[in-house]
Amino acid sequence: MATPDSSAGGNFIREIVEQDLATGKHRRIVTRFPPEPNGYLHIGHAKSICLNFGLAQEHQGITHLRFDDTNPSTESVEYVESIQADVRWLGFDWGDRLFYASGYFDRLYEYAVQLIKRGRAYVDSLSAEEIRKHRGTLTEPGRDSPHRTRSVEENLDLLARMKAGEFPDGTHVLRAKIDMAAPNINLRDPTLYRIRHVAHHRTGGEWCLYPTYDYAHPLSDALEGITHSICTLEFEDHRPLYDWFLDNLDVPSHPRQIEFARLNLTHTVMSKRRLLDLVGKGHVNGWDDPRLPTLQGLRRRGCTPEAIRAFCEHIGVQKRDGTIEMALLEHFIREDLNRRAPRVMAVLRPLKVVIENYPEGRTEELEAVNNPEDPGAGTRTVPFSRTLYIEQDDFREVPPKKFFRMTPGQEVRLRYAYIVKCVSVVKDERTGEAVEVRCTYDPETKSGGPQAGRKVKGTLHWVSAAHAKDAEARLYEHLFAKADPDDVPEGQDYSANLNPHSLERLEGCKVEPSLAGAKPGLRYQFERQGYFCVDPDSAKGRLVFNRTVALRDSWAKVEKAQQE
RNA sequence: UGGGGGAUCGUCUAGUGGUAGGACAUCAGACUUUGGAUCUGAUUACCCAGGUUCGAAUCCUGGUCCCCCAGCCA
Numbered sequence: 001m002a003t004p005d006s007s008a009g010g011n012f013i014r015e016i017v018e019q020d021l022a023t024g025k026h027r028r029i030v031t032r033f034p035p036e037p038n039g040y041l042h043i044g045h046a047k048s049i050c051l052n053f054g055l056a057q058e059h060q061g062i063t064h065l066r067f068d069d070t071n072p073s074t075e076s077v078e079y080v081e082s083i084q085a086d087v088r089w090l091g092f093d094w095g096d097r098l099f100y101a102s103g104y105f106d107r108l109y110e111y112a113v114q115l116i117k118r119g120r121a122y123v124d125s126l127s128a129e130e131i132r133k134h135r136g137t138l139t140e141p142g143r144d145s146p147h148r149t150r151s152v153e154e155n156l157d158l159l160a161r162m163k164a165g166e167f168p169d170g171t172h173v174l175r176a177k178i179d180m181a182a183p184n185i186n187l188r189d190p191t192l193y194r195i196r197h198v199a200h201h202r203t204g205g206e207w208c209l210y211p212t213y214d215y216a217h218p219l220s221d222a223l224e225g226i227t228h229s230i231c232t233l234e235f236e237d238h239r240p241l242y243d244w245f246l247d248n249l250d251v252p253s254h255p256r257q258i259e260f261a262r263l264n265l266t267h268t269v270m271s272k273r274r275l276l277d278l279v280g281k282g283h284v285n286g287w288d289d290p291r292l293p294t295l296q297g298l299r300r301r302g303c304t305p306e307a308i309r310a311f312c313e314h315i316g317v318q319k320r321d322g323t324i325e326m327a328l329l330e331h332f333i334r335e336d337l338n339r340r341a342p343r344v345m346a347v348l349r350p351l352k353v354v355i356e357n358y359p360e361g362r363t364e365e366l367e368a369v370n371n372p373e374d375p376g377a378g379t380r381t382v383p384f385s386r387t388l389y390i391e392q393d394d395f396r397e398v399p400p401k402k403f404f405r406m407t408p409g410q411e412v413r414l415r416y417a418y419i420v421k422c423v424s425v426v427k428d429e430r431t432g433e434a435v436e437v438r439c440t441y442d443p444e445t446k447s448g449g450p451q452a453g454r455k456v457k458g459t460l461h462w463v464s465a466a467h468a469k470d471a472e473a474r475l476y477e478h479l480f481a482k483a484d485p486d487d488v489p490e491g492q493d494y495s496a497n498l499n500p501h502s503l504e505r506l507e508g509c510k511v512e513p514s515l516a517g518a519k520p521g522l523r524y525q526f527e528r529q530g531y532f533c534v535d536p537d538s539a540k541g542r543l544v545f546n547r548t549v550a551l552r553d554s555w556a557k558v559e560k561a562q563q564e
Numbered sequence: 565u566g567g568g569g570g571a572u573c574g575u576c577u578a579g580u581g582g583u584a585g586g587a588c589a590u591c592a593g594a595c596u597u598u599g600g601a602u603c604u605g606a607u608u609a610c611c612c613a614g615g616u617u618c619g620a621a622u623c624c625u626g627g628u629c630c631c632c633c634a635g636c637c638a
Binding site: 191235 | 565566567568569570571574575576577578587588589596597598599600601630631632633634635636637638
C-alpha cells in the first residue's frame with residue numbers, strides 16, 4: 001500500500017505507457033516537447049519537459065524537441081535559442097532529434113490536397129467575422145458556409161493560388177469539412193490554413209500560407225512517430241479533431257494524445273500574457289528577473305535544475321487542476337542547496353563591534369568548515385581582528401524574551417572564534433540608534449580551545465572590518481502579496497496584488513574575504529541567513545548577490561508570536 | 565440551457581472492494597558552536613444524498629460545486 005514516497009510513484013500517464021509497452025502496442029515510446037518559440041520557458045514548462053523526457057528515459061524511449069512554429073507573426077529565432085538553452089540547463093538532451101513544424105510545411109500541404117480530394121476540406125472565402133457568425137454558439141449549432149459545396153477542382157485551384165500568393169491576408173482559408181452542428185465547437189469546420197504574407201524565421205519568404213496548430217500538431221506527431229502526445233487539459237476538447245485528421249489521412253502512425261493539468265503556483269503568475277505584461281510594464285527587470293517563475297529567472301535567482309526536477313517529480317501528474325504552494329518549491333531548493341552550497345559569513349546590515357581587550361593590529365586566521373553536510377568540502381580560513389561587523393538584528397539593547405543574541409551583559413559566541421560579552425553601546429546622539437557595540441572577549445574560549453565547550457545560547461556570524469569585502473545583496477520575496485494574484489477588489493486587476501517589497505536592495509553589505517572574485521552563478525549559504533547566488537551584474541571589485549531563498553528562521557516565528 | 569473534464573488533510577499527492585498513507589505547511593519537543601540541518605511527536609481529509617455489499621474513497625443512481633471551449637493563437 002503505502003510506499004515511502006508514494007507521491008513519486010505512478011501516475012496515470014506512466015500507467016498508460018507501461019501498459020502500451022506490456023501489451024506490445026509499442027516497442028519503444030517516443031514523446032515530444034513542442035514549445036512555440038514565442039516566449040521564454042517557465043516552471044510550468046519544466047513540468048512538461050520533465051514529464052516527457054523523464055517518461056521516455058525511464059522506459060528506454062526517446063524524446064523529440066519540436067518547435068511548433070506555425071505562426072510566424074509572433075515567433076522568432078531568439079526564442080528558439082533561449083528555449084534550447086533552458087531545456088539543456090534543466091538537464092535534458094534531445095540528441096539529434098531537433099525538429100520544427102515548419103520542416104513539414106511541404107508534407108502538410110500535400111495532406112491538405114489529399115483532404116480536398118477526399119471531399120474533407122474546402123476553401124472558404126468568408127471573412128473572419130462572417131466565419132465567427134456562422135459558427136453558432138455554445139448552445140446553438142452553426143450554419144454551413146456558402147462555399148462549403150465548392151467542387152474539388154475549384155478548391156484545388158484556389159488552394160494553389162493561395163499558396164502562390166495571389167490573395168491578400170484574410171481573404172480565404174482552408175477549412176476541414178466536418179460538421180457545423182457538432183456540439184464540440186472544434187469540430188465545426190476548423191481552419192487548417194490561413195494566408196499570412198509574413199516572413200518566417202526558418203522558411204523565410206517561401207510561404208504565405210501557414211497551418212494552424214490543430215492541423216499541424218497531429219500530423220507532425222504522426223510524421224515523427226510520436227507514441228504519446230502529452231499536452232495540457234485545455235486541449236482535451238481538441239482530441240476528437242486530433243484523431244479526425246489522423247483517421248482521414250494516410251499517416252504513418254496514430255499517436256495518442258493524453259492531457260494533464262498544467263502547473264499553477266501560489267504568489268506568482270504563469271501565463272505568457274501576464275509574464276509579458278510584467279516585463280513590458282516594467283514591474284520586473286526583464287525575463288530573467290529573479291522574481292519571475294521563468295527558467296531564466298529561477299536560474300539567475302540561484303535555483304538549481306536538480307531542485308526543479310525534484311519538485312516536478314514530487315508534484316506528480318494528474319487531471320485535476322490545483323495550485324501548488326510556493327513553499328513546496330522553496331523546500332526543494334533548500335534541500336538541494338543545503339547539500340551542496342558552501343557556507344560563508346556575510347553581514348547584510350552591518351553594526352560595528354569593537355573588542356576592547358583584543359590587541360590592536362592583531363589578526364588571527366581561524367579555521368571554518370565549508371559545509372557541515374559535506375565533509376569533503378573541506379575548510380577555509382577567515383580573518384579575525386579587533387573590529388568586526390555583526391548583523392544589526394543580532395544586537396538589542398533591551399532584549400525581548402528568548403532573545404539569545406547580543407545584548408548588554410549576555411555572552412554569545414562568534415562563530416569559529418571566541419565568546420564575547422557586550423559591555424557598552426555607543427549611540428547616535430540624535431536618533432538614539434546603536435552605532436557601535438563595545439565588547440570584551442574571553443581568550444580561553446577560542447573555537448576548538450580548552451574552554452570552547454562552554455555553553456552560550458547564541459552564535460553569531462561576523463566579518464572582520466578591515467578584511468571584509470563590500471557587496472550588494474538583493475533580497476526577494478514573493479512577487480505577489482497574495483497567494484492568488486487574482487484575488488482583488490471589484491474593478492481592479494492582478495497588478496494590485498504586486499508585492500511592493502518583492503525586491504529589497506542592500507548596499508554596503510560586508511562579506512568575508514574568501515568571496516572576493518566569486519564568479520556569477522556560484523551559490524553559497526550565508527550562515528544563518530539564506531542561500532545566495534552571485535549575480536551576473538557583479539564585476540571586478542563589485543559583488544552582487546541574489547538571495548535565492550532564506551533559511552528557515554525559528555526566531556522570526558517566536559518574535560512574530562510575541563508581537564501578537 | 566451545448567460539449568468536454570474534475571472533486572481525498574490548509575496545499576499537493578497515494579489508494580483501483582478489505583485499518584485512508586506520504587510530502588509540504590502548521591504546532592510542540594529533542595539535539596545543535598548556523599535559532600540552519602537532523603530527529604521525535606501532534607493536529608487535520610474521502611463534495612452531498614441514497615443504493616449494492618459482510619465490507620465502499622473505490623461499484624451504481626441522483627444531486628452539488630469547480631475548470632475548459634464560440635482565434636484565421638497555441
